[in-house]
Amino acid sequence: MEIELQIKMNEKLFLRNPEHSELGKKIIRHSIQLIYKNGFESFTFKKLAEDIGTTEAGIYRYFENKHRLLIYIAAWYWSWLEYRVSVNTNNLKDPAVKLKKVIKLLATAVEDDIKTTHVNENILHQIIIAEGSKAYLTKHVSEDNKDQLFKPYKDLCAAIGEIILACNPKYKYPKSMASTIIEMAHFQNFFMNNLPALTDFGKEKDELKIVSFLEELVFSSIKKGYPG
Template identity: 45%
Template sequence: MQGLFSNFKIQINENIYLKDPESSKLGKKIIDHSILLIDEIGFEHFTFKKLADKIGSTESSIYRYFENKHQLLVYLTDWYWSWMEYKLVFNTHNMSNPSSKLELALEIVTMAPEKDENFSHINEVVLGSIVISEFSKSYLTKEVDQENKEGYFATFKRLVGRVAQFITEVNPQYPHPRSLVSTVIQGALHQQYSKAHLPSLTDFNDNKELVDFYKQLVLTQINA
């Protein structure tokens, strides 16, 4: 089964970048170190100048790849959701039981990420913490409608659609599968953030508790 996806390459909407970072060593270095730097200092304090100093390059070289840091954040979050989609397809493509498939899908999209050796230049664990903290900043902007038309958020929407389809397979009569899935995924991000920073806003102490909560929530809702 591993061979089926051994040559898989995550594809990012080309409207998001000026030059594909995957096309050069510098581009991969920009992505790798931007993840580490954003995690270290936060997106608000992150600048291309600081990134250039970190990688021993120039601001102008980074601007050849991305128009601004918002575009870079959209790239990173799109990469993350593409990776989630890859994991979802890889792990469920051979499953026939709709309920089991849905439970595994919910586990994948709500659990804090682990390192994936298939993508050596990306630290998925650190990227996951960035998505938990910063994902909403990628779309809560005045430009969201235009960026949506250009496909900036197509991967996330497709991921939601895949899990929603699993819900429909379990219960074809359930009327709100996409709303439920998007609520669960974004709610899980907020709960992960609260667990790390605002613990009085959550009852979860570990990832298993959180995942089990969302599984129970979804299955109870769609079978009510």
């Protein structure tokens, strides 16, 4: 039996659903590779088309512009992460154990077991670290947000917020704590590898140190101590 992970994406994220055709899947796969290789700024639909072996106009039939494509990729990532969080935590009772698991999922590289056909999740993780915030750091965030383009991020944040509240129902900032964990899992990683003076992990470059930092940060704040 072959199981393929299909994530249902918001229709507003694209002009034509890239999951529904070979070309569409190629667009996603190759844009992830190209953005990883050269960064989002130097990424263009022309280069992408050449890389795939199609034409610029072909790409424009799927996505309005490269920023929309970035939002799509980010949304896919957040949906996928929420899926992994739910799979990896719903058999756990202790919310503190759950929260530890969440931090680990956020802050460490993916073990490449559950392979979805057309996405390299490790590279995806890397580009979301470096380019992910550009999806919402724009003048048109609010309109994009009205179109629900950031729903997967907000859902993940809400889910983590729930776990935090389960640890301590009186904690006052579950959602801000959740977004802090998410953003810092990524930023501390980026800093560690690129601006090490901004972290305490520059020498070892060990993701597990980020996990320890975040765990200490979170659990001392929500005051439930460490789980086993």
